[in-house]
Amino acid sequence: MLPDAEPSIVEAVRLGGGSIGALDDATRGIVWVAADGDGALEAVLARHPGIEWVQLPWAGVDAFAQVLAAEASHGSRRIWTSAKGAYAQPVAEHALALALAVLREFPMRARATTWQADERGRSLFGASVTVLGAGGIAVELLRLLEPFGVRTTVVRRDGASRVPGAHATVGFDRLGEALADAEVLFVAAALTEQTRGMIDADALSTLPEGAVVVNVARGAIIDAAALDASLRAGHLGGAGLDVTDPEPLPAGHPLWSAPNCLITPHVADTVEMTTPLFARRVTENTAAFVSGGPLRGVVDPVLGY
Known part of the structure; x- marks a missing residue:
């Protein structure tokens, strides 16, 4: 277990029938429990080519893009696993909370210091919803959305593989079609070179007026400047963001004050x-x-997720 032996994860290895030992030529697998900003993981693998399996700590693996790209270029047969799907329930729950809050204009309501008896706010019931991504978070989100009677379209790399619980599943090449009537867009895809900047100015303009965008995946999937511009122009009805680009989002960034942005x-x-x-x-x-x-x-490693 590297770089540190986290006690709860050490116990988890033992419960699975494994044992923790010093890194040497007999090591068959690694549980990596931190980031890899300095290339430490790649160096470990270079020194110990006999390692057969690497468990990464997060659902997204974009932080390990460099070492995964190296594995792909070398044609390595090493098995890589991430935590994708493991955190689906809390992330999907948060995505739903953001959508409901933005639809009900909570960003404005929470900042109000006087009674404002207007008629702003919309319901999620019966809405047309598009989900970008088809992993564990998307599947769990579809389950949470069922009581609202929404019409759901999932956009994924392979549109031929239907996602259970979705009314329609389409490929990335049909993104525009899926956005055209989406009252709520949930972004829950992995960050790859294909998805980076996928929700750009053109994509945002394809959404119907008043649409809400929720991102619980990676900030770089959405063009932040285009999102801010669309919110301020009044085209979008709001946004709920748990991830941003850049991240952390610096003080004074326009999105902090964008209309109905949480x-x-x-x-x-x-x-x-x-x-x-x-x-x-x-x-x-x-x-x-x-x-x-x-x-x-x-x-x-070839696909990057």
């Missing part, structure tokens, strides 16, 4: 929520690795 500081899945969920994923994958069974959250 920003939370990447807290859809807090440490308190994710620690036991990650421990469960480590236990499951350790047991699978030891027994030769299928691992959960397998990452494709």
Whole structure:
């Protein structure tokens, strides 16, 4: 376990039938529990090419893009797993909370210091909803949306693979079609070179007037300047953002004061929520690795997620 031996994750490995030891030529797997800004993980793998499995700590793996790209270029057969799907429930819950808050104009209401008896606010019931992404968060979000009787379209890389619970599933090439009648757009996709900047000025202008955008994935999927411009022009009806570009969003950034924009500081899945969920994923994958069974959250280094 690197760079540090987190006690709860050490116990999770043991519960899965594994054992923690010093890094040496006998090491078969690594549970990585931190970021990799200095290339430390890549250096470890270079020194120990016999490592067969690497478990990463987060659902998104864009922070490990460099080492994954190196693996892809070398044609490595090493197994990579992430926590994708493990944190789906709290993140989907947060996405729904942001959507409801923005639809009901909570950003304005929360800042009010006098009684403002206007008629602003909309309901989610019966709305047309588009979800960008088809991973665990999207699937859990579809389940949470069921009581609202919404009409859902999922946009994913492979539009031929239907997502259970969605009324329609389309590929990235049909994004414009999926946005054209979306009253709420949820962004829940992995950040890849294909999705970076995907929700740009053109995409935002395709959304109907008054549409709400919610992002619980990665900030760089949305063009922040275009989002701000659309909010201020009155085309969009609001935005709920748990992730931003840049991140942290600096004080004074225009989005802080954009109309009906609610920003939370990447807290859809807090440490308190994710620690036991990650421990469960480590236990499951350790047991699978030891027994030769299928691992959960397998990452494709070529695709980058």
